[in-house]
Amino acid sequence: MCSVHDTVEFEKRGIPSTTIITEAFKKAADFQFRGKGMQGHPYVQLPHPVSNLQPGEIRELTLRFVDEVATHLKG
Amino acid sequence: MNERVDEFEFFLEKDWSDGFPVVTPTEERIARMLTGTKRNHDEVIGPIPPGMEIATVRNVAVHALMAGCRLEYLPVVLGATELMLRDEFNVNGVQGTMHGVAPMMIVNGPYAAEIGLHGGNGCLGPGFRANATIGRAIRLILMNLGAGIPGVSSMTIFGMPSRFTYCLTENVEDGPWESLSASKGYLPDDNVITMAMVESPRFCFDDVSDEPDRLLIGIADTMTSMGSWNMHARSDMVVAMGPQHAGICANAGWSRADVHRRLCELAGRKVRDLKGGGNWRRERALALPIDVDPDDDDCFVPTIKNPEDLQLIVAGGWGPCTAVCHGWSGGSRAVHGKYQV
Numbered sequence: 001m002c003s004v005h006d007t008v009e010f011e012k013r014g015i016p017s018t019t020i021i022t023e024a025f026k027k028a029a030d031f032q033f034r035g036k037g038m039q040g041h042p043y044v045q046l047p048h049p050v051s052n053l054q055p056g057e058i059r060e061l062t063l064r065f066v067d068e069v070a071t072h073l074k075g
Numbered sequence: 076m077n078e079r080v081d082e083f084e085f086f087l088e089k090d091w092s093d094g095f096p097v098v099t100p101t102e103e104r105i106a107r108m109l110t111g112t113k114r115n116h117d118e119v120i121g122p123i124p125p126g127m128e129i130a131t132v133r134n135v136a137v138h139a140l141m142a143g144c145r146l147e148y149l150p151v152v153l154g155a156t157e158l159m160l161r162d163e164f165n166v167n168g169v170q171g172t173m174h175g176v177a178p179m180m181i182v183n184g185p186y187a188a189e190i191g192l193h194g195g196n197g198c199l200g201p202g203f204r205a206n207a208t209i210g211r212a213i214r215l216i217l218m219n220l221g222a223g224i225p226g227v228s229s230m231t232i233f234g235m236p237s238r239f240t241y242c243l244t245e246n247v248e249d250g251p252w253e254s255l256s257a258s259k260g261y262l263p264d265d266n267v268i269t270m271a272m273v274e275s276p277r278f279c280f281d282d283v284s285d286e287p288d289r290l291l292i293g294i295a296d297t298m299t300s301m302g303s304w305n306m307h308a309r310s311d312m313v314v315a316m317g318p319q320h321a322g323i324c325a326n327a328g329w330s331r332a333d334v335h336r337r338l339c340e341l342a343g344r345k346v347r348d349l350k351g352g353g354n355w356r357r358e359r360a361l362a363l364p365i366d367v368d369p370d371d372d373d374c375f376v377p378t379i380k381n382p383e384d385l386q387l388i389v390a391g392g393w394g395p396c397t398a399v400c401h402g403w404s405g406g407s408r409a410v411h412g413k414y415q416v
Contacts, residue, residue, distance in 0.1 A: 005124070005167050024230060028171045031228040032125040051356075 018072035022048035111146030124167035126222030154414025183256035184266035196392025210240030250389030251325030276398035295341035301353025310402035347372035
């Protein structure tokens, strides 16, 4: 869960950041945000799995979630 | 302790153990354990991710005690706790991963022998208190201070038996070469721990080879697998040669460095073989830190992407076997350093 750690470090420096996970990592992400003092910080949850998707499917998934990512980054 | 409370059940009910009973950390026992170190008991070692509870000399001693350590083992547990918090080891990532790797501790130097750490016959199995409890202490620290608990923050699919304990020393007595730590430039009297995030071992049994060339082909084959992350990412690996296998090489005039170099050359598969299954993805191949042409079926993809990622040791008892421990995909580099006795 390095992505949660990175998000927390960016946010501490005042740089808006979000974490993108697959739903299989939800418990771990919730725990890590809580443990690092940022309980409830929004993150983006993709369906699981993604590592076996073809480039076209990845593109489609990206388009589905890009607005949510942008919203989180705008704070 | 209240008489109505069963002290063994107490810790198990609270999820403060690895599933086995722990030694009850009474104040008296903790005080005795702390005599095993000259360090200040309040000294901070660091936060254990992702739970971020702070490891101190005192609470590391508590976990060493709970794990069943003798007080003489405490310096090793403290040294390993400190070492595994180095950024490049990426404990944070391993605590959450779906994979099941565990931090293997290879302890070199005279203190390892003094406290009875075992590197010979059966060294990765049960029966040796120092091996069993030092590694267990590290696991309890990862679970209790780091919250690396399956279903809570750890998403490991299977875990691994080596997540109970993963600690050994080298078999320097029967091995033909200098120790791993000496190969890294430490002095023979230095007390050194090397830690690598690796899977439980798979074996290369070879009771046929009597010269290095053939022997190392078999070991190199054990270092490759379509489903191993070593084939698809920069990933660490530990190869523990039994003294018999190491002796075959040494008797033919091969040094540790010669064997290390040859294994790096031999271990790998061609793109043609890799792309038929397992974790192969063209994008992954292009992201490797070495030149791999995913469109060339004859392109050789080495298991070891950087020679520093292969820890070659001599361990185990007599017999025709080498243990190979594959690594993790998420970016963890082996760490090593001296510890205070």
